[in-house]
Amino acid sequence: MPPEAADRYLSLLGLPPGRVRLGGTHGHEGAPVGGPPGPLPVVLYSPGSDASRSFGTGIVEDLAGHGFLVVTVDHTYDAAAVAFPGGRVETDPPGGISDYAKALEVRTADIRFVLDRLAVLRSGGHPGVCPTPLPAGLSGAPDLRRVGMLGHSLGGATTAATMFADGRITAGASLDGGAAGPVVDAGLDRPFLVVDTPGKGGMESNPALRAFWSRLRGWRLHLTVRGAAHQSFGDDVLILPLIAPLMGMSAPDLEYEVGTIPGHRAQAFQRAYPRAFFDLHLRGRGRLLDGPSPGFPEVEYAR
Numbered sequence: 001m002p003p004e005a006a007d008r009y010l011s012l013l014g015l016p017p018g019r020v021r022l023g024g025t026h027g028h029e030g031a032p033v034g035g036p037p038g039p040l041p042v043v044l045y046s047p048g049s050d051a052s053r054s055f056g057t058g059i060v061e062d063l064a065g066h067g068f069l070v071v072t073v074d075h076t077y078d079a080a081a082v083a084f085p086g087g088r089v090e091t092d093p094p095g096g097i098s099d100y101a102k103a104l105e106v107r108t109a110d111i112r113f114v115l116d117r118l119a120v121l122r123s124g125g126h127p128g129v130c131p132t133p134l135p136a137g138l139s140g141a142p143d144l145r146r147v148g149m150l151g152h153s154l155g156g157a158t159t160a161a162t163m164f165a166d167g168r169i170t171a172g173a174s175l176d177g178g179a180a181g182p183v184v185d186a187g188l189d190r191p192f193l194v195v196d197t198p199g200k201g202g203m204e205s206n207p208a209l210r211a212f213w214s215r216l217r218g219w220r221l222h223l224t225v226r227g228a229a230h231q232s233f234g235d236d237v238l239i240l241p242l243i244a245p246l247m248g249m250s251a252p253d254l255e256y257e258v259g260t261i262p263g264h265r266a267q268a269f270q271r272a273y274p275r276a277f278f279d280l281h282l283r284g285r286g287r288l289l290d291g292p293s294p295g296f297p298e299v300e301y302a303r
Contacts, residue, residue: 001054005083008091009052012080013247020243026061033137035067041146041282042118044111044169045072047234048153048177049097052080055234056152062271068278069142073114075107078154085130100154104181107158108165111149115168118142146170146282150193150274152233153177160212163188171281173274175233176202179212187215191281193289194221195273197228197259219281221289222302225269229259237266261298269296 001009007017033040045060047053053072060070074082078097082090097103117127122142126134148171151159156177163169164183173193194213196202203209203222213222231237237258244254258266273296276288292301 001052001081002083004087004089005052005054005081008081008083008089012091013243015243015246019246022239022242025057026065030133030135032135033069033141039122039143040067040069040141041148041278042142042144043068043070043278043282044114044147044149045070046075046107046111046149046151046155046158047072047079048151048155049078049103050080050092051152051155051234052082055236058235058238058267059150059233059270059274063275063278066275066279068275068282071114071118073110075103075110078103078107085132097154100157100180103154104158104161107154108162111158111162112166115144115147115166119144144168148172148278148282150175150277151177153230157181160188160192163190163192171278173277175274176228176230178206179209184208184212185215187212187217189217191219191277192216193223193273193277195223195225195233197225197230197232199229199259220303221277223273224300224302225261225266226298226300227259227261228266228269228298229255229257229261231257232259232261232266233270237261238263265298269299272296273299 010017010019043063045053045056047055053074060072064070076082076090078092080092121127121139122144124139147169149159149169150173152175156174157180159172159174160179160183161181163172164186171191175195176197240254240258272288276286279286280289
């Protein structure tokens with residue numbers, strides 16, 4: 001996270017600035033575009049409510065490291081903390097989101113705006129309002145004929161809602177997210193991956209998600225990850241166990257958030273399955289999603 005956003009986020013958790021240092025990632029600002037020659041398939045990432053685009057770093061850096069151009073989106077006044085150029089930081093309202101229909105409407109507009117700006121980038125323009133230098137090779141890199149999207153929690157519902165509103169997204173994946181709005185009854189005719197847990201908000205306990213699933217007319221797959229919980233599909237599965245003592249979080253509370261799945265197994269799922277989905281539907285390759293894999297015995301398949 002940018003330093004200003006990170007400090008504000010820690011303060012929201014009751015921790016002083018600089019109290020938690022987690023080290024670096026495998027990426028850095030200004031990195032030149034690499035990978036295979038030619039335009040790259042695009043994947044958009046939408047985080048959960050009261051979260052941050054940074055919370056999916058493990059997922060998105062894997063996709064970026066395998067030749068996808070990944071665009072992560074913070075939904076301002078929904079995200080935990082958003083840093084703007086110049087140091088301005090905006091947070092979500094106290095008490096979180098109360099109107100999920102409105103949140104989905106705004107999030108969908110956010111993603112469609114980002115797609116519009118990617119079209120500007122593809123045509124050689126600058127996508128932002130600040131004339132900052134772009135990384136080498138970025139202009140012209142997005143292949144807007146191959147666009148996927150994934151999200152966690154409310155970001156998963158955002159993925160489905162945006163696909164219904166905008167045909168530019170050709171494949172979508174939801175990581176323990178629900179479904180809401182017109183897409184529940186209308187369904188989709190494009191590939192969609194539903195990943196859930198045996199607990200919060202999964203297919204068994206979410207009638208809207210079941211209705212949405214029943215109306216998917218394209219390629220579809222439902223995966224359930226045994227031992228996982230709602231926060232097992234992002235960086236929290238590794239970070240929360242580290243900072244739980246600082247926050248006074250009890251062992252049962254921690255298990256409710258991240259489940260009993262070992263962190264390295266949750267991260268292995270995050271790195272393998274989203275990439276397999278987008279490899280299949282944006283590149284036409286890969287076999288991991290054909291059926292249960294001995295390398296992932298905790299993953300159950302349903303068509």
